[in-house]
Amino acid sequence: YSSEFRSFVERLAGLEKGTLTDRVDCAANCHARGCHLLCHDDVIGTRRVSYIIYLTDPTPVWRDEDGGRLELYGSVEEEIPVAGGSESEGDGDGDGEVDKSQWRGGPTAFFKVSNVVLSSDVPTAGNPTSHIPELVLNGFTTRLGHRAGRFLGSLFPHNAQFRGRQVATFHCQRDYIFARHHRYVFEEGREVDKERGHRKTTARLQELGPRFTLKMRWMQEGTFDTQFGEYEWYHKRKEMDVTRRKFHL
Numbered sequence: 001y002s003s004e005f006r007s008f009v010e011r012l013a014g015l016e017k018g019t020l021t022d023r024v025d026c027a028a029n030c031h032a033r034g035c036h037l038l039c040h041d042d043v044i045g046t047r048r049v050s051y052i053i054y055l056t057d058p059t060p061v062w063r064d065e066d067g068g069r070l071e072l073y074g075s076v077e078e079e080i081p082v083a084g085g086s087e088s089e090g091d092g093d094g095d096g097e098v099d100k101s102q103w104r105g106g107p108t109a110f111f112k113v114s115n116v117v118l119s120s121d122v123p124t125a126g127n128p129t130s131h132i133p134e135l136v137l138n139g140f141t142t143r144l145g146h147r148a149g150r151f152l153g154s155l156f157p158h159n160a161q162f163r164g165r166q167v168a169t170f171h172c173q174r175d176y177i178f179a180r181h182h183r184y185v186f187e188e189g190r191e192v193d194k195e196r197g198h199r200k201t202t203a204r205l206q207e208l209g210p211r212f213t214l215k216m217r218w219m220q221e222g223t224f225d226t227q228f229g230e231y232e233w234y235h236k237r238k239e240m241d242v243t244r245r246k247f248h249l
Contacts, residue, residue, distance in 0.1 A: 006020040006021075006022075009049055013048070013049055015048060015049075019048055020048060020049065025047070028055075031068070037070075041224070052070055054068075054069075056068075106220070106221055106222035106223050107147070107151060107219050107220060107221055107222065107232060108219070108220045108222070108223055108224040108229075109148065109151055109216060109218070109219045109220075110216070110217045110218045110219075110220075111177075111214045111215060111216050111217065112214070112215040112217060113212055113213070113214060114212070114213045114215070115211070115212060115213045116210065116211075116212045117209060117210060117211045117212070118209060118210050119208060119209030119210050120209075121209075122207050122208075122209035122210070122211065124206070124207075125206075125207055125208055125209045126183050126185075126206040126207070126208050127208070128166065128181065128183070128208040129164050129166065130164075131161040131163060131164020131165075131166055132156070132157050132159060132160050132161045132164070133156065133160060133164065133166035133167050133168040133181070134160040134162070134166065134167040134168070135153055135156050135158075135160065135167070135168055135169075135170075136167055136168070136169040136170070136171075137149040137152065137153055137170050138169065138170070138171045138172065139171055139172035139173055139249075140172050140249055141172075141249075142247075142248060142249060144219075144232075144233055144248055144249060145172060145248070145249035147219065147232070148172075148177075148216060148219070148249055149170070149172070151219075152170050152177070153170075156168060164183075165183050165184040165185075166181070166182070166183050166184075166208065167181075167182050167183070167184070168180075168181050169181075169182070170214075172249050174247055175215065175216075175247045175248055175249050176213055176214070176215055177213065177214040177215070177216070177249070178211075178213055178214075179210075179211060179212050179213070179214065180207065180211050181207070181208045181209060181210065181211070182205040182206060182207050182208060183205070183206045183208055184203060184204075184205065184206075185203065185204050185205070185206045186201050186202070186203050187201070187202050187203075187204070188200075188201060188202075189201060189202035216233075216235065216249070217234075217235050218231055218233060218234040218235060219231070219232045219233045220232065233248070235248075
């Protein structure tokens, strides 16, 4: 971009004169209907301004109700998260997305998200209610796993409303974290209780969705810092994935 245009953007964004250089990064992504780009921020290296260009098919004309528009959130001082997200992006099979979550005192974790299935696509899915679900964390056995489990557990209030009979599960297996959302359903069974003279009550799980799989890439102490942040753990594939018998979570 020309120096005149960069000066205009600097004034518009409240940046000091000369902050922007002639370096421009560009990434193009093609997303299928029903996919999602999860909440994240754009604090990367020396980046100062982010831009978005929608390359929609001109025929038919794209409408807002078609979905896909990015939802942008302004940063609020002293409140976390300070992030931006979108309503409907991702790749065709829901793989390759990342999610960065922050809290005031940290830690900050970075995940790969895959196998995303929306509630509307879950077979025989029920309708979730606004009740706070119970939380089940299973399979986090190492010290890092306990840290990751507490991290995910802090996403939910710890005052579950049992009347709603809903449960959110994060199950860790072979360093993959499987997320599921269910409801307990109690029904009248076929067997008869001879002592009471009526049918026994049976219980089953009804999936509410969505479902997805997480793979942690790194965990940083405190809130996200690209320059001085200290990594508690970083997944190095060539060094760490040398055996199928050792897992980190």
